[in-house]
Amino acid sequence: MEIYDLTIHELHDKLKTGEVSAVEATSAMLDRIETVEPQIGSFITVAPEQALADAAAADRRIAAKDIDLLTGIPLALKDIFLTEGIRTTCGSKILNNFVPPYSATSFEKLKQAGAVLLGKLNQDEFAMGSSNESSAYGCTRNPWDQTRIPGGSSGGSAAAIAARQATATLGTDTGGSIRQPASHCGCVGLKPTYGRVSRYGVIAYASSLDQVGPLTRDVTDSAIMLAAVAGHDPKDSTSVDVAVPDYLAALTGTIKGLRIGLPKEYYIAGLDADVQSAMNSAIETYRRLGAEFVDISLPHTDYAVATYYLIATAEASSNLARYDGVRFGHRTENADNLLEMYCKSRSEGFGAEVKRRIMLGTYALSAGYYDAYYVKAQKVRTLIMRDFIQAFEGVDVILTPVAPTPAFRIGEKTNDPLQMYLSDIFTIPVNLAGTCGISVPAGFSADGLPIGLQLIGKPFGEETILRAAHAFEQATDWHMKRAPL
Amino acid sequence: MKITAANVEHVARLARLELSDEEKNLFAGQMDAILAYVEKLKELDTDGVLPTSHAVPMENAFREDVTEPPIGTEKALANSPDRADAFYRVPQIIE
Amino acid sequence: MKFQPVIGLEVHVQLKTNSKIFCGCSTAFGSSPNSQTCPVCLGLPGALPVLNKQVVEFAIKAGLSTNCSITPRSIFARKNYFYPDLPKGYQISQFEEPICQHGWLDIQVEGQDQKRIGITRIHMEEDAGKLVHGEIAGLEKGSGVDLNRACTPLLEVVSDPDLRTSDEAVAYLKQLHQIVTWLGISDGNMEEGSFRCDANVSVMPVGAAQFGTRAEIKNVNSFKFVKQAIEYEIQRQIDLIEDGGTVVQETRLFDPNSGTTRSMRGKEEAHDYRYFPDPDLVPLVIDPAWVERSRSELPELPEKKKQRFMESYSLPAYDADVLTATRALAEYYEECLALQTNPKAASNWIMGEVIRGLNDSGLPIEECPVTPRLLTDLLRLIEEGTISGKIAKKVFDEVWKSGKDPKTIVEEQGLVQVSDSSAIEAIIDDLLAREAGQVAEFRSGKDKLLGFFVGQVMKASKGKANPAVVNDLLLKKLKG
């Protein structure tokens, strides 16, 4: 087995015994990146010198017997995480030359643990998209079928796992942006409960929905990565001061008696046949493992996409006002006055999807429309949250598909934003409710495209969904399959 | 609800975006379709429902009134597209 | 037609915290440009605000001192607009649920009855940065942006439209200024912009049911300018209406050089601030226990203290007013009283010598070299008859200069008052013998000359003679 095929825990064992050094592991990853990057395009920025220096430092720590689970592990981050001294673009031309003067808390934590940063991963511009096609740096291709999208917005983070370009990655999930690409690329993607991981230093798309989470080869790695980044951060007022449990200890392998809810609104006519059959066999597997199934209802599911697009775009329109060409980022060459400087800098710097969402959000907040759109959406959000609270009175987790179809073709939905938005229908409600969800490989389509299942947990119920996901993984071998590269 | 070119222009101005005529037409149509779709929220009776700003209940996050070191002028200005001395420079503002 | 002006004031009070409202940068005034900044106050991508607790404490105190109710659950909102001094493209402020609401202040304009002015709301917000134009090194063209002031904590105090004259507006402002400085929550420095006022002014025909269209006059930064700006604006609007015109709702700028206001049309644009709750900040919940703790920490407020000074120490209203001009002065006075001195004598000396000394030296009362202890020691020497009032002034100056205690100065310089009649008699006899002509004139009815004789005796005694004894003896000898 190649070094780049190893999971975090497998590589950790080899680093610990000295069988492999961190520099060797990092070099192997950098070689792999060089080999497959022309086909996949997962990265916006590769930082080989920094990576090798990090690796050398990790080797010194290991030699001094100061080894953490992540010491010497080569990771990569979605380009939405601020990395001091390393260019951070958020997939946008407007930040083409932006070199941040500080780092995201989650990146700081990974550095503390001794992890190695390989580089920054491709994504939809400002995390606005479900396909990676809105990136100003070209669309990442799905390693399983290069004519298809990897999913989005953390498309690069998922593709890099599938293409074996990083041992693990971090992404962000606002409406499914970790779980959906994980599903499309056949890896494990976890969206923690809102407030579980600090948002400090993570470029904001929609502040009340954004959450950081890992994309990994298996569930064990997901638990390791979550443990590394979770926890209260005094720099993020919305990060919650709830103790971080031992996620690895939660992976007991047994789920006997676990009550799993199947929401009828998610198993609808029109669901892709391959997705439906993957769900059916997953349900069979869980039954065999001793889980009980309960039919439940999340009655406001059908309103989630509308609610999401009002709240997310409203917050985004305000969050993206700081890209004004004054202190950082792109500034137009053709401005005679202040107003022109603003309008031209922003119009030259932002891509079409970002402009569309800024327009929509500005409209939803503008005088005369605020109550009808924004406040109404916030109220429906309350109803969606209540759906989950009620559902969780009777079940421990909820099992659903991640996406209605496997990865679609590049260019297939670019002219119809509403169709694109509707592809997130199964992931969006989790963000609106603020709770946690995980995407786990659960099969393949007839075309050989990965299909993921989603386990939704109670707020701060990461241990339960990790345990359930891990048990499924033990009973299946979907996560062992390799993309044809 | 029909989004007109004038609506689009007004919103673009608020958002400090300069759109081409092509973009204005495209966005007018797309925003119209999206807003028509979100009209479905009106089906729901939300009288007496409180709006949710934060999905997880939270309150009172504070910092103590203690100064921390600044990042320093050079770091602050390192990414600036245009500067004069230690100021960010912008086109002349007439007051 | 007679017109009734209607005035409402919005005051921005900069709070005296160590660090900014949402980040740890210093709030100190006058540092080099952009040196007191961090990712948060620069509005860098990914940066998040965290509320400075001291700002909340100060806001509650301001609210309680202006008779406001404290909102149990208040929230921060974003006010969205683009301007180069506003790094994030929005100002974090409060909109729908401000921390303080429904308060009032009673104001007093000389010669009029006391009047109650409503306070609509007090909310917390962040300040913007500073723009500079013109003569800056390297700034031959364009404007410069300095974000040191960005994110500095402000309270915005919004009055009801209850004010009717420029005098009322100034009285209200002065009282508000006194309260925030008294509480120690702001330095109130108007020149540095720590206390800034916007005035909403309209006029309506007397007896009309509806207010006229108002103009907002921005950033009027002294009490004098507030008066000028409001008076000019009232007259401008009346003239306009009488000439058949109509007042338009607009923002106007006061020009201190001409004493006029002018339209800011250049910048004018239909504002749509798109306020919405800031998702980066969590609700602020203030329970009754917190409010009560704050209330118990409030100092005695100037109005209360003034009443007490008048009642407990029988001070005239004038004295009580002067002594409660600032909290530090009132505390100085109270420290004197704690040292068992005569209240009226202490008041006289503070209003006279102490304030004169402070004005001459430019020192604040906290740094007055004549401490309450030294002043009361001096007063005691007068009371005991050890020195005369006149000598006491000399001693006061000595204490100011040297910091020595009055008794030592009196002893060292031999300033003890002479009350011994034989010593004074000798001086008088000598004087009367020398000034026989003047004595004759006095005796022929020129009473005014008594002053001349007293002066001469005092001079000869180097001011040490007891004036009462001098008077007595002189009269006896001259008439006798």
Ligand SMILES: [Mg+2]
């Ligand atoms: Mg304000």
Ligand SMILES: [Zn+2]
């Ligand atoms: Zn700062």
